[in-house]
Amino acid sequence: MASPSASSATLSLESFDIDDPHSPVSFVLLDENNNEQRDPSPPSLTKPSLNVETELDPCLLKSVLSDGPHTNTVILPDHYTNPHCVHSQYTLSPSMRAALDPDPGILKAVLSDGNNIYNERINKAVANRRETALSMLPHAPMPDFPVSDMSSEFGPNSIRVLCGSKVGITTPLMETIREGLHENMSTLLEAGANPNGVPLQVMEDYAAFFLRFRPMIPAFTDEEGDVASREELLKCMDLPQISSITLEEVEDRLYEGTQPFFCEEAFTPTAFYHHGESMPSLVEAARYGSIDMFDMLLEAGADASFWMSPQFYVPDPPSESSLSVSSPLHAAIQNRDNDMLRHLLDIDLDPNVMPLANPTRCFTPLMATVIYSENFNKYAFDLLCSYPETNAEVRTPIYGVHLLHFAVAALNLDILKHVSSKVPLRNAGTTALGHTLLHIACMPSDALEVQRxxxxxxxxxxxxxxxHARNDPYAHCAPDRSCDPVFGLQFEQQTAVVKFLWDNGITGVEQRDVHGNTPLHYLVGCRSVNQELLTWWLEKPNINKIWRECLNNYEATPEEMFYSGERAQKEGANGWRPWFKRSWTEERVKRKQEIWRALLGENARRQL
Structure with missing residues (x-):
């Protein structure tokens, strides 16, 4: 067998069966002739041949049999212990990269001897620098070459928390879950890896981004941190996170911008940091569909307490599961993994669980079957309904949205019929913002469809x-569009849904929401109006009076809005308009920041 190159540190595994994760491991450093080194001398410090900025190629890591005195040998490639690679905080740590390798020997080698080899290499490099400095300036004071302790980079709990990076929030355990490597998971847990995947403090810091009433999230949070800890922010708030919607929150929706009917504008997406939505480890295991790994984590002590019974608030002190912005059930539904979903329900996870750490945007698993699926996951919906603990009448905690409101928003008659076969339409009522099923059926599909x-x-x-619960990309300025998209199919679906509601007793066209809007106001607020549905409605008794006389909070009737939209359409509906300037919103944001600056005072970690 060819000798390992100078760019590889070679470790021998004595009396070790690679197929047995419980076998004792002893690593011995070998020289280039495959002989055991009595006085180990590390390979020279050369520029790594592997570009660690790019995605790791697992083919570069191989387990080989030695023809020397040792039975098994693991060749550890240069990039695991090369100081040029190990120091980067913007790529995966050596133990994270090893956790991705299907060869279990690589991970065991890194955990056991990776740090020792790295230290030998760095010490030799420091010695070379000292000699070079002394030879260049023999009478100058000896320069200091401080060496950082990098042992955590080779350990089972190394961590990255990076915003705006593909690395995101991750650890070796989370990486091996994503790769589905059972033996590597066992190795990490035996080595002392946190079974929750990430530290509680990291989860608490991440959950702080989703608090209601909080100040604006600063830029570069991974480098300079948030404005204050989650605990400190909560101390400054008069109201609990799970409480009725406030007048201030309603006012934030007025005048400028649009948002989904079930949450606020300018919300923090759950994937604010890459992998942030997948914490802790049980959520990641459910997302990647490994029942065995999920059960292994539970046996190792991973926290699932918040998901096992009905919850009404995040406890104090919080647990890992209570700080998650998702849940294993939601992850399984999002991945359309019905086998995992059944398993989770069979081990008694609460079928009505909501991730309350994200209070304004949480919903039940039953709602998730409608929200997450472009194609309705009827099997998952029926499976959830088959469990007696499932409550289809649960509403979201802040905006009071019912399952049927989501079903109507999908604008799919088959979904609505199926859901309403389990839950009577009359049970939907109104949301906290006053929206009925008819309001939602008549709303624009997204921000782009509003005639701004x-x-x-x-x-x-x-x-x-x-x-999709996405932020309005056109909040500050409407797009220039010379023509409207074709809404033919959408109009057919909208008409079918509204007529189905009407035929089943949902006829409250006169009902107004917090803005004073009736369903007709929403119907005519689109850049392309469903003329067929509008004509059908105006032929109904008493609808003409609502059309001509019902004023919203902005002193506009549906009729006035309709003709105003037509004029805008004829004028081309392009270019900037004075009302696009969001001065009202900007002033409110500025005032809130001033209030928070006073509340936090010296407890602020950075300037607001």
Missing amino acids: HSEVIYKSIHETRDL
Whole structure:
């Protein structure tokens, strides 16, 4: 067998069966002739041949049999112990990269001897620098070459917390879960890896981004941190996180911008940091569909307490599961993994669980079957309904949204019929913002569909039925569009849903929401109006009176909004308009920041 190159540190495994994760491991450093080194001398410090900025190629890591005196040998590639690679905080640590390798010997080698080899290499490099400095300036004071302790980078609990990076929030355990490597998981847990995947403090810091009433999230949070700890922010708040929607939150929706009907504008996405939505480890295991790994984590002590019974608030002190912005059930539904979903329900996870750490955007697993699926996961919906503990009448905690509101927002008659076969339509009622099923059916599909070049429409329409829960990309300025998209199929679906609701007793066209809007106001607020549905409705008794006389909070009737939208359409609906300037919103944000600056005082970690 060819000798290992100078760019590889070679470790021998004595009396070790690679197929047995419980076998004792003893690593011995070998020289280039495959002989045991009595006085180990590390390979020379050369520039690594592997570019660690790019995605790791698992083919570069191999387990080989030695023809020397040792039975098994693991060749540890240079990038695991080369100081040029190990020091980077913007790539995966050596133990994270080893956790991704299907060869279990690589991970065991890194955990056992990786740090020792690294220290030998760095010490030799420091000695070379000292000699070089002394030879260049023999009479100068000896320069200091401080060496950082990098042992954690080779350990089972190394961690990265990076915003705006593909690395995101991760540890060796989380990496091996994503790769589905059972033996590596066992190795990490035996080596002392946190079975929750990430430290509780990291989860608490991440959950702070989703608090209601909080100050603006600063830029570069991974480098300079948040404005204050989650605990400190909560101390400054008068109201609990799970409480009724406030007048201030309603006012934040007025005048400018749009948002989904079930959450606020300018919310923090659950994937604010890459992998942030997948914490802790049980959520990641459920997302990647490994029942065995999920059960292994539970046996190792991973926290699932918050998901096992009905919860009404995040406990104090919080647990890992209570700080998650998702849950194993939601992850399984999002991945359309019905086998995992059944397993989770069979081991008694609460079928009504909501991730309350994200209070304004949480929903039940039953709601998730509608929200997450472009194609309705009927099996998952029926499976959840088959468990007697499932409660289809649960509403979201802040905005009071019912399962049926989400079903209508999908604008799919088959979904609505199936859901309403389990839950009567009359049970939906109104949301905390006053939206009925008809309001939601008539809303624009997303922010792009609102006719913003009409000032009265721009100031009247602030909710859409967008289930993707994405922030309004056109909040500051409407897009220039010379023509509208074709809404033919959408109009057919909208008409079918509204007529189904009407035929089943949902006829409250006169009902108004917090903006004073009726369903007709929303119907005519679109850049392309469903004329067929509008004509059908206006032929109904008493609808013409609502059409001509029902004023919203901005003193506009549906009829006035309709003709204003037509004028904007004829004028081309392009270019900037004075009302696009969000001065009202900007002033409110500025005032809130001033309040928070006073509340936090010296407890602020950074300037607001």
